[in-house]
Amino acid sequence: MIRRVPPTEPFEVERHLSKNEALHGIHPDDTYLKPGRIPHIWCPGCGLGVVLNAYIQALKAREIPQDRASVISGIGCTGRAAGYLNMDTYHTTHGRAIPFATGLSLIRPELSVTVLSGDGDLFAIGGNHLIHAARRNVNVKVICVNNFNYGMTGGQSAPTTPLEARTSTTPYGNVEHPFNLVSLAAASGAVYVARWTAFHARFLVESISEAFMKPGFTFIEVITPCPTGYNRPNKLGAGLDMMKLFREKSEIHHGLDPNEAELDLKRRIVVGKFVDLEKPTFADGYEKLMNGDPKRA
Amino acid sequence: MNNGAVLTGEHFLNGDVACAEGALAAGCNFFAGYPITPATEVAERMSRRLPKTGGIYIQMEDEIASMAAILGASWGGAKAMTSTSGPGFSLMMENIGLGMMTETPCVLVNIMRAGPSTGLPTLVGQADVMQARWGSHGDYGVIAISPASVQEMFDLTIEAFNLSEQYRQPVFILSDEVVGHMYEKLVIPPAERIHRIERRKPEKRPDEYVPFMGEEDLVPPMACAGEGYRVHVTGLTHDEMGYPHMFHTTQERLVRRLVDKIRLNADKIIRLESDFMEDAKVVVIAYGCVSRSAREAVERARSKGLKVGMLRLITVWPFPTKKLRELAGRVETFIIPEINYGQVAYEVERCAGDRAEIVQVGIMGGTVHSPEDIYDVIEEFAQ
Amino acid sequence: MRFWRLPLDAKKYSIPVGELHIIDDRCKGCGYCIEFCPNGVLVLSKKFNVKGYHPPEPLPGKEMECVNCNLCQVICPEFAIYSTLKFSKELSEEDIERYNELVRQRRKDFHE
Incomplete structure (x- = not known):
């Protein structure tokens, strides 16, 4: 019989319950943040904080109570976003945030369910889930943070890494063509598709709050600087330099065919709202079938 | 409901x-x-x-x-x-x-x-x-x-x-x-x-609720989405508050509890069906479809006066370690017919291998043992 | 458009003056608020915060130029800065002059 030596250190509940960091509550948005969780783990100059901020501003704009919102994320730098929000948040497995959100949103249709995750999580390991959730038109709001690489693991190439770009696993330059995320989401059936950069903070807030009001599968791509993982090997400078690049190269083209929405850091970054259409959601169809012709039951 | x-x-x-x-x-x-x-x-x-x-x-x-x-x-x-x-x-x-x-x-x-x-x-x-x-x-x-x-x-x-x-x-x-x-x-x-057990909900207020603190049975009450408890749920190692905490002491507490909530409650969970065990020298251990052939074989053996018992695992996991150790003292042979190359047999060996003979009657898949297949083995060891 | 004098309905409008709140110890010194402040109110300070970064501070003499637009709050990745409305001031000849100067500058930039 195996003898197991028991652990020694108990958990001090009292200390943790009262662990309201001294700085908590001094910023007006702190009510949306979990006490004691800020500062977040993201690098200086990272755009993820801007996206998290925009999500909060959009919640405020739509006056969605915290207890009626839920954020689900996958794995990676963006995956950590969920853990900072003071609401019901789920940090799931790599790539599986969307199917998890599908389950939650179908059983609790009154909740505003948002998936906040990265390009690698949503389009590499989770690519299949994304296209199918878009096809089904489940009521899930996807915010995809695209920083052109896998940041958490140290800057490897991603499905969004531009051709010839250098990452820690493409030291001689990337030979793969990147996905155009907005085009892929639109082709899969998303009812709302937009692209912004972290520089377009106000547009982003507006776009997220528009998506909140849109039943069905919405997709917003946010291009962000990754000063540590992507900028360094590609000599793009600090996060701020990347933001300036966004300012310089961005063109707003609302309603443009997403296939034409170019994303080339050297030429131009086309941003804007590309798709906004009406289509019955999965829940709409399902409700009809629940109350449908009893003869067919 | x-x-x-x-x-x-x-x-x-x-x-x-x-x-x-x-x-x-x-x-x-x-x-x-x-x-x-x-x-x-x-x-x-x-x-x-x-x-x-x-x-x-x-x-x-x-x-x-x-x-x-x-x-x-x-x-x-x-x-x-x-x-x-x-x-x-x-x-x-x-x-x-x-x-x-x-x-x-x-x-x-x-x-x-x-x-x-x-x-x-x-x-x-x-x-x-x-x-x-x-x-x-x-x-x-x-x-x-x-x-x-x-x-x-x-x-x-x-x-x-x-x-x-x-x-x-x-x-x-x-x-x-x-x-x-x-x-x-x-x-x-x-x-x-129909007896239904419903989810245990927190009785505490959200500001007092510790979402991953096990109660007496090591199981924490569960607050679901939209109930006002604002729980962060993560697959990362988390402390009792649910927050990621990359430290070995937190991992220690969490994983021990995850294993122990089943291990220490095993007696309450395990369900077995045992027959003809009083004087059994040979015990057939089976589960799922094979247990139906096994029962037939055991009953036939009993009718011929062989001292054979039948143990059916209704719960395969947690494994009835205690029960097996107890039997090992007086049972000479365990016969385990199963449709694999020996999986439950390994567990039986772990619990009783030092004191009893373990015989696995394996089929690699595609068909079930006939009662004769099992009976023949019983006969060989129960004589 | 440029104004050639204080408009007659100037009294109907006011300029908000914001008060900046900077939480020094949350700042990671990314510089977003400094770069993107539309009125150029902020500058990197010389002081260090607990993490060793230089947080922003209002440029001496420009404190009153914050118009409480809150862009710094929206673009700050660290929840380290925000502004609140201090008061609203009436439009003056000076404001019109400054506005005209801005328009002149923009035109010049555009043509260059």
């Missing part, structure tokens, strides 16, 4: 369909799945029944997504289930780990077929027993139930839901193709006679 979901009365159904009916009777209101032989009938029945009983049925793009979806639904307050077979079970391993780590109640039905890989899709196997125990990476406790009849497919599915709610974790139904496709009489009791 929707009592209209219970089809009270006598039916003639197969095991897969009985399993679906059992789930509905237990209060299941969410099913996500992906077609796979020989488990598809569970999904088909659910797709027909759930929309009419106020539940949600969704066919996902693969088994990875199915498992993720039921975890999401469970955190939304649903009683959720999925069904699959070997290849799908392999794909689900990742999110089974998430379910274990985040302590999410749900039921996963594995109608075992013969593997490895695609193997024999339409024919029986029992080789997923160890995968059910150790399949996902890391340490955690497992509950797996193995029904042997259509009636048990119904009854034990209810039991699986109850155990998953009570111990807050995914519970496996480890059935097999033969039981899944077998047609038998099924009696469904009136709704009010």
Whole structure:
């Protein structure tokens, strides 16, 4: 019989319950943040904080109570976003945030369910889930943070890494063509598709709050600087330099065919709202079938 | 709970369909799945029944997504289930780990077929027993139930839901193709006679609630989405508040509790059926479809005066270690017929190998032992 | 458009004056607020915070030029800065002059 030596250190509940960091509550948005969780783990100059901020501003704009919102994320730098929000948040497995959100949103249709995750999580390991959730038109709001690489693991190439770009696993330059995320989401059936950069903070807030009001599968791509993982090997400078690049190269083209929405850091970054259409959601169809012709039951 | 979901009365159904009916009777209101032989009938029945009983049925793009979806639904307050077979079970391993780590109640039905890989899709196997125990990476406790009849497919599915709610974790139904496709009489009791265990909810206020602090039985009460508790749930090692904490002492407390909540409650969970044990020198240990042949063989041996006992594992996991050690002192031989190359036999060897002879009667899949196959071995060792 | 005098309905409009709140110890010194402040109110300070970064501070003499637009709050990745309305001031000849100067500058930039 195996003898197991028991652990020694108990958990001090009292200390943790009262662990309201001294700085908590001094910023007006702190009510949306979990006490004691800020500062977040993201690098200086990272755009993820801007996206998290925009999500909060959009919640405020739509006056969605915290207890009626839920954020689900996958794995990676963006995956950590969920853990900072003071609401019901789920940090799931790599790539599986969307199917998890599908389950939650179908059983609790009154909740505003948002998936906040990265390009690698949503389009590499989770690519299949994304296209199918878009096809089904489940009521899930996807915010995809695209920083052109896998940041958490140290800057490897991603499905969004531009051709010839250098990452820690493409030291001689990337030979793969990147996905155009907005085009892929639109082709899969998303009812709302937009692209912004972290520089377009106000547009982003507006776009997220528009998506909140849109039943069905919405997709917003946010291009962000990754000063540590992507900028360094590609000599793009600090996060701020990347933001300036966004300012310089961005063109707003609302309603443009997403296939034409170019994303080339050297030429131009086309941003804007590309798709906004009406289509019955999965829940709409399902409700009809629940109350449908009893003869067919 | 929707009592209209219970089809009270006598039916003639197969095991897969009985399993679906059992789930509905237990209060299941969410099913996500992906077609796979020989488990598809569970999904088909659910797709027909759930929309009419106020539940949600969704066919996902693969088994990875199915498992993720039921975890999401469970955190939304649903009683959720999925069904699959070997290849799908392999794909689900990742999110089974998430379910274990985040302590999410749900039921996963594995109608075992013969593997490895695609193997024999339409024919029986029992080789997923160890995968059910150790399949996902890391340490955690497992509950797996193995029904042997259509009636048990119904009854034990209810039991699986109850155990998953009570111990807050995914519970496996480890059935097999033969039981899944077998047609038998099924009696469904009136709704009010079905025993259901509901999810334990926090009684504390949100500011006092510690979401991952186990109670006396090491199981924490569960606050679902939208209930005002604002819980952060993560597959990362987390402290009792639910926050990621990358430190060995936190890992120590968490993982020990995850394993111990099953290990220390094992006596309450384990269900066995033992017969003719008083004077038995030889004991046949079987589960699932094989137990039906085994029983026939044991009864025949008894009628010929052989001192043979029969032990059927209704719960394969947690393993009845205590019971086996106890028997090992007086039983000379354990005979384990199973449709694999020795999986439960390994466990028996672990518990009793030093004091008794362990005989595994293995079939690699595709068919069930006939009673004669087992009887012949009994005769050889019980003389 | 340029104004050639204080408009007659100037009294109907006012300029908000914001008060900046900077939580020094949350700042990671990314410089977003400094770069993107539409009125160029902020500058990197010389002081260090607990993490060793230089937080922003209002440029001496420009404190009153914050118009409480809150862009710094929206673009700050660290929840380290925000502004509140201090008061609203009436439009003056000076404001019009400054506005005209801005328009002149923009035109010049555009043509260059």
